[in-house]
Amino acid sequence: MPLLTSLKRALTLNFLLVASIPVLFFGLLNIQLLSKQQLDGVRARNMMQARSVSEEVESFLLEVLSDLRHVQQTIASDTILRPDSVDDFLAGVVRNSQFFESIYLLDNNRQILHLGVLPKLQSRRDDYVKLDFSGHQIFQNINVDERPVWSNTFVSLVTGEPSVTLGVPMQQGFLLGNIRLRSLGKLLQRYSTHGGVEVSIVDDSGTLVAHNIAEKAMQRINFGDHPTVVAAMKGTETTQEFEQGTRHYLESATLITTPEWVVWVGLDMDKVMAPIFHMRNLLIGFMAVAAILASFIALLNVRRLMQPLNALGERAGQIANGDYELNLPPSGYSEIDVLADQITNMSHAIKIREESIVSNEQRFRDLVNSIDGIVWEMEYPSCRFLFVSRQAEVMLGYPIQDWYEDPCFWEKKIHPEDMEQSRAYRQLMSEKQDDHDFEYRMVAADGKNIWVRDLVTVVVEDNRPVRLLGGMIDFTAQKELINALSHSERNYREIFNSTSDAIFIHDAETGRVIDVNQAMLNMFECDYEKALVSDLGAFSQGESPYEIEDARLKLQDAQEKGSSTFEWHSRKATGELFWSEVNLRSAVIGNRNRILAAVRDISERKKAVEKLREVNERLSLLINRMPLGCILWTLDFTVNMWNPAAEAIFGFSENEMLGNSPFGTIVPEEVRPVVEPLWDRMKAGDTAAHSLNDNVTKDGRIITCEWSNTPMSDISGEIIGVLSMVQDVSDRKAAESELEKYRARLEELVTERTAQLQAAQEELVQKGRLAVLGQLTATVSHEIRNPLGTVANALYLLKDSLRGEEHAHLARPLLLAERNVERCDNIISDLLDFSRQRKIEKEFFEIDTWFAELLDELSFPDEVHCHWDLSSQATVLADSERLRRVMVNVITNALQALAEKPNANKLLDIQTRVIDDRCEILVRDTGSGMSEEVMARIFEPMFSTKNFGVGLGVPIIKNIMEGHGGGVDYHSEPGMGTTVVMWLLLENDSLG
Amino acid sequence: MGQEITKVLIVEDDPDFAESLMIALGVRNCHVDLARTGEEAIRKFHSLCYDIAFMDIKLPGKDGVESLVEIRDFCPTAHIVMMTGFSEAAVLDKARQAGAVDILRKPFRLKEMFGHIDKLHNEPSSTSNH
Incomplete structure (x- = not known):
């Protein structure tokens, strides 16, 4: 149905169909009105026609009457006719007349005297002669006057046609004319039957006399049942519709005055109204068809529309339920398809927006909930x-x-x-x-x-x-928090005012006083308002260094450092001066930089301190002068006080001992097990932990001391240290114990002791000798080095000016002179090194790196094969300068030993290594080596096998190594070489 | 290096040694003055601005270090090299702290001394004006 593929077209068609129904209806109404008008016209026309027919009939009857009157007058005149020719006359009249069937002249006895008939009836003329008409119906109506009389109509036996008899009285008889009403019928026939018009003439008895339809004229139809006819007879003209059988007439009737006949005109309504009815029926038909078609199309559309609309509705419902993935089948309507497409698009859009809304909502929800x-x-x-x-x-x-x-x-x-x-x-x-x-x-x-x-x-x-x-x-x-803050603000204010220290709050930049507490007002005898408007000078003594500027500097200092404490000479408002201790602290209060100054009146304290100082002085005098060693130990067993008597006993000065433990200084290792339990007892408060034990002095002497120890406690009774009184009882004790212990082996002991004493004495002698030597060397070196320098300079200048071939023979002597200046200098250096106890200045360094650098600086003869293995990875604590001296001496000796051994494999092997807690340095040469005799004396000063040198090289090595707490060992075989092993103790934290 | 005459002050009480230095420096195109005591050295520094001075530590009267301190006091840029036969380490430390450029240990090689003079010309900024 291509017409209906568009909803627009379908609806337009439907609308047009529905719209045509009222048009048709109005047409119908119009036609109905038209038909009524036409009916009225037809009615009027019908009546007019009846009247016209009535007039014509009347004139026809008057013509008949006039003809008959003429006959009457002719007969009555006597002059015209002879009595025997009356019959012929009458026959002639009948023959020439159109209407007369026959004319009879009756005598007064109502018998025929004369007659005239139609020629065809001439033969039967005699039948009528003497025929008595006295009983004729006509005579019943005869009046005495001479007015014509009309009989009832009848069907003539002669002609078989409807006829009527008109009677005209005469003086001697009566003139009767039988009138053939067929001519009347002919008159009516002018009114065509076309258009269904029937015209009838009915006599006073209601019987049909003439009819425009010939066949009907012959039938003696009675119109007595037609209401119009009945009304007309009564003298009323009417027009009305009348149903007769299947036929529907519009009939009109009017009366003809003489002889009271009725003209009836009937119109066949069916025929007259047929076009209008046709039109009406057509309109009704159209209306019906339009209505049916409109309904059909509407239903069809509804059916066709509902399906896609329901689908769209369902679709909308699905969209509402959140189902967006649906496809709609084609609906058959382009608009709905477009709509469906748009809904599909819309659903996609909605889906996207909904997803966006859902995500936004989720985000919003999360946000709100978060x-x-x-x-x-x-x-x-x-x-x-x-x-x-x-x-x-x-x-x-x-x-x-x-x-x-x-x-x-x-x-x-x-x-x-x-x-x-x-x-x-x-x-x-x-x-x-x-x-x-x-x-x-x-x-x-x-x-x-x-x-x-x-x-x-x-x-x-x-x-x-x-x-x-x-x-x-x-x-x-x-x-x-706010409650707590306000609470703490109150607390703060209370504390601020309740403290005994005067508190100033200064502005950090200007130094202005922002606030002070009650204690300040009391201490400075000042009122609050005055305190806030006074500058710093008002509260200071006023002379340098207690002027206002000094006070400002103190504030600045505190601002920079955060806090500071110092003593201050303050002034009260009354002018009275007093000493105070001021603690300044920078603080941020309410976003402002402030300096808090807490001022404490220390006048009393100052006095007390002064008194204490006096007491202290007296006490220290006592302690310093007392003959007993007086030592105060802290709880960690280090020296806190060391009086001169103690110094005299042990040789260590107060400075050397302060902060040091007795172990490693005055208590030898072997006595430690005795001292430690004693110390524990003292710490526990034992006042009887006295002892008699061996001690060692700074110079290594073992002495016997008597210790009297008293734990010291503070006010609270807690032990804070131990006071020891010590007395050197070596002489007495040694003698006693030696006597007691070694009486049995006195001889042996004496011998042993003697030997020891001798050795010690020898060492002492040597040391004494060295000390003198040291002094001498120091003095002499000054004096010798100047001449040496002069000689060296002179040699240099000589050498410089004696260049050239002609002076070549002088080169050697100059070299020798220079070398010997150097030798002299070396001798002085060695002497100085050996004889003077130089302080060893230790520092940590990596021995391998240090040694490598040293070896780089030295030069080695080409014939010597050198091999270094510096892989100890040790860090040592040593005086690098002194150690350098050692190494130079050792290597110099090794190179000399190698030089003394001609034509041999000359190898110098140097190695560093760590063994246990020692860092060892090995220097091995394959030089001449040393005999046992030489080995025994190498550490002796001034022992030398060389032509050069004073024999101090090895003793210096030994001194320096031992001065480091290390040592040196020589291993040598004559002809094979010498190995020197030097070692240093590794500090705990220097490993690795 | 020979273009500019370097003003050198020798402060040494040993006349032979001093003379040997003066001879050596004279050869090097230097103007050399001699002071035999610390006081004399100070005086000479007041009157002339020396490019460099070589001063013995051990001197009669004011010793070398004291003189050094005094000279450096009024002439902080004075370029002074100390000389010594033998001194305690403490004395040497003091000399270094007082601003001694170097310490030559007698008997030093003249090359060392010349080195200091050569260095003056290589770094002329330090002593010329004060």
Whole structure:
């Protein structure tokens, strides 16, 4: 149905069809009106026709009457006719007349005298002669006057035609004319039957006399049942419709006055109204068809439309339910297909937007729920919650459901004390349509009071508050903090005023006094207002270094360092001076840099300190002069005090001993097990922990000391140290114990001791010798080195000026001179090195790196094969300068030993290594080596096998190594070489 | 190096040694003055601005280090090299702290002395004006 593929076309068609129905209906109405008008016209015309026919019939009858009157007059004149020719006359009249069938002249006896008939009836003429008409119906109506009389109509036996008899009285008889009404019928025949018109003439008895339809004229139809005919007979002309059998007439009837006949005109309505009826029927038909077609198309459209519309509806429902993935089949309507496509597009768009909305909503929800506060929406004025964020459950502990379900939830959960006020405030502000925030307490599910800050936005519609939006923030912590702060502010003020120190608060930049406490007012005898307007000078003594400028510098200093403490000569408002101790501290108070000055009156303390100093002086005099060693130990067993008597006993000065432990200084290792338990007893407060034990002096002497120890406690009774009185009882004790212990082997002991003493004495002698040598060397070196320098300079100048071939023979002597200057200098150096106890200045360094650098500086003869293995990776604590001296001496000796051994494999092997807690340096040569005799004397000063040198090289090596707490070992075989092993003790933290 | 005459002060009480230095420096195109005591050295420094001085530590009267301190006091840029036959380490440390450029240990090689003079010309900024 291509016409209906467009909904527009289908609906237009439907509309046109429906619209045609009223048009048709009005047409029908019009036709109905038209037919009525036409009917009226037809009625009038019908009546007119009846009247016209009536006039014609009347004139016809008058013509007949006039003919008959003429006959009468002719007969009556006598002059014209002879009596025997009357018959012929009559016959002639009948023959020439159109209407007469016959004319009879009756005598007074109503018998025929004369007659004239139609020629065809001449033969039967005699039948009528003497025929008595006295009983004729006509005579019943004869009047005495001479007015013609019409008989009833009848069917002539002669002609078989309707006829009527007209009688005209005469003086001697009566003239009767039988009139053939066929001519009347011929008259009526002028009114065509076309158009269904029937014209009839009915006699006074209602019987049909003439009819325009010939066949009907012959039938003696009675019209007595036609109401118009009946009315006409009574003298009333009418027109009306009349049903006769199947036929439907519009009939009119009118009366003909003489002889009271009725003209009837009938119109066949069916025929007359047929076009109108046709038209009407056609219109009705069209209407019906249009209605049916419109209904059909409408139904069809409805059916065809409903399917896609339902589908669209379903689709819309699915979209509403969130199902966006559907395809619609083609509906048959392009517009709906377009609509469906657009809905599909729309659903995609909705889907995208919904996804976006869902994600936005989720984001919004997450956001709202992530806010550390309750976001809510409330209906106003019912105060029923519309939305509450999840945080509500976290903050107050009630299930979210409760918030929604209980319309009075909010009011119920406000702390009873805050409830009235909060509710009233909310109502007031909401009615004023003002956004507001306020604070109140809510009671959480666990009964705790939560301080809530509620920020509310009022939503207004139609100038009325309808909803409230808000956020509740838990600020219990802040509230508590504020309370605590105000509490602490009060505390601070109390402390500030209750302290006994005077406190100033200064502005850090200007030094101005911002605030002071009560103690300050008391201490400086000043009132508060004056204190705040006074400058720093007002509170200072006023002379340098206690002037206002000094005070400012102190403030600046405190600002830079953070704090400082010093003594200050202060002045009261009364002018009285006093000593104070001032503690300055920079602080930030209320975002401003301030200096807090705490001033303490120390006048009393100063006096006390002075007194204490005097006591101390007396005491120290006592301690310093007492003959007993007096030592004060701290709890960690280090020296806190060491009097001159102790120094005299042990040889260590106070400075050497302060902070040192007795172990390693005055208590030898072997005595440690005796001393340690004693120390523990002393620390525990044992006042009887005295002892008699061996000690060692600074110069290594073992002495016997008697110790009297007293623990010292502070005011609280806690031990804070131990005071020891010590006396050197070596002489007495040694003698006693030696006597006691070694009496049995006295001889042996004496011998041994003697040997020891001798050795010691030898060493002492040597040391003494060396000391003298040292002194001598130091003095002499000055004196010798100048001449040496002069000689060296002279040699240099000589050498410089004696260049050239002619002086070549002088080169050797000059070299020798130079070398010997150097030798002299070396001898002096060696002597100085050996004889003077140089202080060893130790520092940490990596021995391998150091040694490598040293070896780089030295030069080695080409014939010597050198091999270094410096892989100890040790860090040693040593005096690198002294160690350098050692190494140079050792290597020089090795190279000399190698030089003394001609034509041999000359190898110099140097190695560093770590063995246990020692770092060892090995120098091995394959030189000449040393005999046992030589080996025994190498450490002896001034022993030398060389032509050069004073024999101090090896003793210097030994001195320096031992001075480091290390040592040196020589291993040698004549002809094989010498190995020198030098070692240093590794400090604990120097390994690796 | 020979273009410019270097003004050198020798402070030495040993006349032979002093003379040997003067001879050597004279050869090097230097103007050499001699002071035999610390006081004399100070006086000479007051009257003339020496490019460099070589001063013995051990001197009669004010010793070398004291003189050094005094000279450096009024002439902080004075370029003074100390000489010594033998001195305690403490004395040497004091000399270094007082601003001694170097310490030559007698008997030193003249090359060392010349080295200091050569260095003056290589770094002329330090002593010329004060």
